[in-house]
Amino acid sequence: MSLIASLPDIDKRPESVFVMHERSEKYIPNHKHTKGQLSYVEGGIAYLDIGNQRYVIPARHYFWIPTGLSHVLKIGHSGTVLRSLFFYTHDDNTSPFYSQMGIYPINDLLMQMIKYSEPWDGHILPGDNRFLFLSAIKNILPEISSKKIPFALPFTEHERMLPILRYLEKNIGDTHSLESISHRFGMSERSLSRLFQQTLNMSFLQYLKLLRMVRSIELMLQTNLSLSEIAYTVGYQSLASFSSTFLKLTNYRPSDFKKEK
Structure with missing residues (x-):
């Protein structure tokens, strides 16, 4: 199922981590989630439009979108794979990281952890061993996400x-x-x-x-x-x-x- 088709399903289970790996559509219109979104751009280049700012996400970078933030996603290359994890928010108050939009270079640890989840799809629920693994990904983000890309191109x-x-x-x-x-x-x-x-x-x-x-x-x-x-x-x-x-x-x-x- 594509990301556009999955949008209504992502928030149906607030306690889950929703997993999706796909060669993404070129244009995903304005939308938002009640979950936080971690996406890794594999190959090519992607763009995020948030408000009147356009953010560029180069290959080998990931982005975090906090809960409730409206955004438009554009993919600049048909071969780009977008690997996305949509996380529960009950522990977002443990770090300021989870409330801030950001783009960061990926390290080998996070890249391998995200790729490890490639066979999984849809809602991963508490009680599943895979949920513990995905929770570990969320927990390390504040520590490893220190080198944020500092600029965006405004538009009007x-x-x-x-x-x-x-x-x-x-x-x-x-x-x-x-x-x-x-x-x-x-x-x-x-x-x-x-x-x-x-x-x-x-x-x-x-x-x-x-x-x-x-x-x-x-x-x-x-x-x-x-x-x-x-x-x-x-x-x-x-x-x-x-x-x-x-x-x-x-x-x-x-x-x-x-x-x-």
């Missing part, structure tokens, strides 16, 4: 911003400035600057940097381009400048993502 449905954002995404490798974009879209620099702050809560240059970082992660995971080629593709004239910006914004070196492809 504002009608004046949509064509601007589409243009930047399509022409990401070009040289852009507040002056050039304001001229192209027939507004003053001050008006464009204010529009970015009002709709995205950040400056034009901040958004452009984030957009380039998101696009670079996609290229690292989905192509065979070298880091120098990726830097140039997303608008940087040198690998050093690109690497420095990437490290400042993500706390990772670009090679950390490239080697995990």
Whole structure:
């Protein structure tokens, strides 16, 4: 059964852990659970839309979504396997981790534990030895989940911003400035600057940097381009400048993502 088809069943047994491993649909519309969700993205890349933020989940990363948080899930590659465990919430007050959305690099221990559950499906209930194993996964999450990916790309449905954002995404490798974009879209620099702050809560240059970082992660995971080629593709004239910006914004070196492809 697919994740979309399973959505009504996940919360039917509050005391259980609901297990699902699948080659996921490309788009799972806005939904929420009364259970906490742990999902490991195996291969490819995935995206989470929460409110007006778009989070990028690279391969070999997992995410935690707390109870009751509405989200949209998009899969960027048809071969991506989404391994998901939906947990009971009666002990969520034991750690702040369980109440916070986060994306984290997976370690070998957690990856092997999640993969071990691959033959299982649906509700695993207390009293089952498999439940004890799954509970151990939940219990170690606060301890091992310390290196959170620290940024998200904001988005908006504002009608004046949509064509601007589409243009930047399509022409990401070009040289852009507040002056050039304001001229192209027939507004003053001050008006464009204010529009970015009002709709995205950040400056034009901040958004452009984030957009380039998101696009670079996609290229690292989905192509065979070298880091120098990726830097140039997303608008940087040198690998050093690109690497420095990437490290400042993500706390990772670009090679950390490239080697995990």
